[in-house]
Amino acid sequence: MxxxxxxxxxxxxxxxxxxxxxxxxxxxxxxxxxxxxxxxxxxxxxxxxxxxxxxxxxxxxxxxxxxxxxxxxxxxxxxxxxASDEGGAPDAGAEPDAGAEPETGDAPPRGRRPRFLWIAAVLGVVLVAGGSLAAYLTLGAAGDASSPRPSASVKVAGPQTGCKGTACEGRDPKKMNCGSDAVTVRTGSIPKDLVIELRYSRACQAAWGRISFAEIGATVVVNNSDGAAQADVVHYDRDVYSPLIAAPDDGSVWVCAALPKDKARSCTGRFIPSQED
Structure with missing residues (x-):
């Protein structure tokens, strides 16, 4: 870039x-x-x-x-x-495997004979199962070659999200995993640096507003054509994003922002999912 x-x-x-x-x-x-x-x-x-x-x-x-x-x-x-936080350290007090004893003289180490027997038993089960499967496939092929077989269908699942549509109202887009497929669909700005973005998630059927390079006290408000609105304020640093708002396919959503103590607002254009998604 x-x-x-x-x-x-x-x-x-x-x-x-x-x-x-x-x-x-x-x-x-x-x-x-x-x-x-x-x-x-x-x-x-x-x-x-x-x-x-x-x-x-x-x-x-x-x-x-x-x-x-x-x-x-x-x-x-x-x-x-x-994953790192959830993983545990190995048990330092665990006793060593009996099969790991060092060999002494010509006698086989104690603990190994049961392991060999166990491996032999497993191999025997595998060979029997393999023979049964081969016989089944042979009989099935000879029995009725003309019978239709079900075809496997593969469905590609979308991202797993925590909400959808109006159920997302007022919720955090990160916690709901709406950012997994989100795109910036509209932008705006307030001179000189403040950038306004309208973020949209098709999986969540919801949108939110985000402002960057702002200052403490700047506000962002996301609106939809149903009359709903969600807002947030920069409390520290220079950026903030609003809670989620429903983005109906045939409705419109847009974002506005304002600087501290400034009544004038700057807004993005409206986004209608059914026309552009």
Whole structure:
């Protein structure tokens, strides 16, 4: 992603200061994104493509794939951490296997003869079972070759989520696993840095709002055409996401954001799943 941004910047002939003047983003933000120090927001990538007169579809597709990989990596890391927390240490007080005694002289070590007998018994069961299976298959093939056999069907299951539609109202998208298939479907911004994103999960049939590069006290509100709304406020750091809201196929959802003590709000466009999903 960074190499593509660097190539576009060089092609444009613009400095970081000039990029800042022509977009809603600060000079320092452009320097971090182009040099690969920080992953850029989708809207910034689209803005740079527009400045260079380059079709944005391919670049935005690259951004979507990179974002999906980042989210998948975060989920794998979280799963590994949980597995590490749940795993137990081996029992240091366990007694050694009797079959592991060292051999002395010419006599066979004690404890091994039962193990050999057990292995022999298992092999005998396997051979008998194999012979029975071969006989069954032979008789079945000779009995009725024309009889239809059931065909196996394979269904690809979607991601397992904790809620769907209106049942998701007010719930955390991460805890409900709605981020497993989520995509950013609409974006907006508030000069200079604040980025607004509308996130949508088809598996959950729900959406939420997210703001980045904000400041403490900034708000994000996600709305739908049924009149429902969910909001959250940046309490620390520079980003926050709202709870979930239902995203009906034929309804619309959108996100608005506002800076502290600022009554004016900036909103994304509306997203209708049945028209674009």
């Amino acid at each position: 960074a190499s593509e941004l660097l190539a576009l910047k060089k092609a444009s002939g613009l400095s970081f200061a000039q990029l800042s003047q022509k977009t809603h983003y600060a000079k320092s933000s452009w320097e971090r994104w182009v040099n690969g120090k920080q992953f850029p927001p989708r809207h910034a990538v689209e803005s740079l493509a527009g400045l260079c007169g380059t079709p944005s579809a391919q670049l935005l597709d690259l951004w979507d794939r990179a974002q999906a990989e980042r989210e998948a990596g975060a989920e794998e890391a979280q799963g590994a951490e949980q």
